[in-house]
Amino acid sequence: MLTPLEETLLAFMMAVIMLGMGSSLTFKDFRIALRHPQAIGIGFASQYLFMPLLAFLIGRALQLPPLQAVSLILMGCVPGGATSNIFAYFSKSLVGLSILMTVCSTLLAVVMVPLVLAVYTSGIDAAFQIPSANIIAVLGVLLVPTLLGMWLRRRNANVGACTELVGGILGVVVIVFLIATWVPRNWQLLMTTGAEVYLAAVGLGLCGFIIGYGFSRAARLPPLKARTVSLETGIQNGPLAVLIVTLSFTGETQQQMLLIPVMYGLFIVITSTVVTFYYRRCSLREELARDQAKVEAATQGR
């Protein structure tokens, strides 16, 4: 369980991350993105159709108890995190597209998360359901820093660029912070947790990567864009889920509910790193292939 100080710190860090994200954006970016709805649309579908469904099915298949089923579905519903932008950068994917998808899914989350969550958790005891008002409040609070960031950038480019940088770094720091504060204190809990919870926490991210990629390719996005959507789909905003849980539940229930988001956050860093290395190699190989084609075209291009 997080102490009140840690909760405040978490909320603060989330706000800074969103501030950073906002200061990387202009309204023009949205208007340009709206002219290219297909990638955003595919990202949206992966995010709000497939991920929650996937979470629901994994929960069913592993017969998770209601508390953990709800938190897994919550994990599936929350929008992509700022971390995905950083991994997009490392994997030589399209950072711009990644940021836009994150922001769009975060904006839409105000409507989509309560809606999707209500659909999938309707069969679960009302006591364990997450009140929509809480989610909307949290997301609303995150929107304010995003808009503030956009305003900051307009006012002073230097402040905007520095905020963007700080927000990006904090995206990683916050996960480390969560793990560092939560894991040692809950060692006992982790040791006694069943394999199915581990499987669910790891599986959600992994399946997200695969589905995001597969769906994008099926929708005829080029591999580079598909890899970007894949990372965006698999990497969820773990800290946001933690924040929502801590604001909605207390005591033992909160403890149990936090298990999956925190473990997800722990394992997603590991799986994303592996996937990022793989994607990076793909990107480099494609670049090499293009160079090769260039040489061939130049030598045989008649």
Next chain:
Amino acid sequence: MESPQDAAALPRDRRPWVHHYGAIPADLPPPAHSNLAALIHSSAERFAARRAFTSCMPNGMNGSLSYARVDEASDAFAVYLREELGLAPGSRVAVQLPNCLSYPVVAFGILKAGCVLVNTNPLYAVSEMIHQFRDSGAEALIIIDLFVDKLPEVLPHTAIRHVVVASLAQFFPPVVRQVVQAVLRYWNRVIPPCQVKATELGLALAEGRRLRQAQGIEVAGYWRDLVPESLAALQYTGGTTGIAKGAMLSHGNLLTNVSQIEAMAGSHISDGEECVLTALPLYHIFAFSVNLLAFFKHGAHNVLVPNPRPIQNLQRAIENYPVSWISGVNTLFNALLNEEWFSLYPPRKLRAAAAGGTALHAAVAERWEKVTGTPLVEGYGLTESSPVLSFNPLVGVRKPGSIGIPVPGTEVRLVDSRGKPVAPGEPGELTARGPQVMQGYWQQPEASAEALRDGWLYTGDIAAMDEDGYLRIVDRKKDLILVSGFNVYPNEVEDCIALLEAVQEVGVIGVPDPDTGEAVRAYIVPRDALDRDTVKAHCRQHLARYKVPKQIAFVDELPKSPVGKVLRKDLRAEYLKNHPEIATAGSPAC
């Protein structure tokens, strides 16, 4: 051949372009200042409080210098050069900086000190640096910290005794400067340790200020004796063809060219109100004369972009500042038009754009005017002519595909291979004469005599002049392709192929061919799916049969010079390297 005096008195009917000058004076009054230092100082006093330069990083981080601060800092640097380093007037000082705030401070400081500026491409390899520094006899070097790792190899072969190191974020606000430096040093790891004795630019300026104060130095005294004939810069050129030679540009050459530029573009420049985007490197003569000198004279705000590649690096600069002028080359304008953020939301304050350096494709100019609603006019010039020789008038008749009319005070003649003027309308080598033409090549009497004959500069470009005096570059003399004895000018073929929507960029060269002597070969960077037959069919529609490319290669990018000129010689070299059998198979027929 007539003597220079005869030519100077050319009657107006031998200068048909004068009819198109409109408000532009046909004869240029002599510049108001006798040297560049005086011009810089008076402009700085006039616009003191205005922002002179802003350096904008790709992520939007930036720093700015006001006119007063550039003046003060360049004064301090002049004092440092003369008093601390003990350089004499006329000493050569090499500058190896990308576009950054240090550039104007250092360049103006050198000119104020009465020294000679040797602009050097920061991306030069060790051997190129050694050649240029040795040839110019540079005694001091101001270099960007990104490339100091080359110095231990370079310095022992040169006369350079002093090194000053500048950083990209010099003059940025303190916190931002630390952040930029930290990112470059620890994240990008592009700042190598400096292994030679060097002074940091900030310390050099502090020392200059201290000396100035302590000894009561009047900096204007350094430049009082400079006359228009005094050497201002050695601008190296010819690197794309062979060994680089230093064009000797005097204060008078550059001052004249500034006046000529303002005569042609003055209608679209309001004193103290313009904001000019400088994406081309200032060490190149085009940006040096147009952006650094001419716009500084008129109190413009210069937005410097350290590296315009990838083209997204320009996005923040264009979004964050009210850009009213852009100078660039064909490839830069083309690249901008291919960016959504630019073509959907072109800069709202834009008044005009100037293209030079290489032929502007008619298709690019047309798209530019459609997208931005402002003129993109082409000018022409060479390093040897400071550089502007001709420009399209912004008011009056603009002819697409033309490099415009000779600027005031400039005479142009087209001559055949024996140096005789060609018949009107016929293509011939462009020769020009005027007060902006260089004094010669530094310590190269033979090359100077070859380029300058009876005061006429032989440009090596084939041009044609219409009855109005508008010039059209047909091509570089040496790029001419001979197909079965017919002349094919690569520019014409490139222009035609560039009309295709699916073509992003194109470069055309001649390659040896057993049947026709040489064959036309096109390198195309496609924007969308495109096949060879489409290209050929399109060319057949618009070009004579022998001009249609026989070979077409699709590539991802074209080799380019630092300012973005497509390097045809590199394309040729690569082709010949990959076809050794052809290279040795004898010279083409006819």
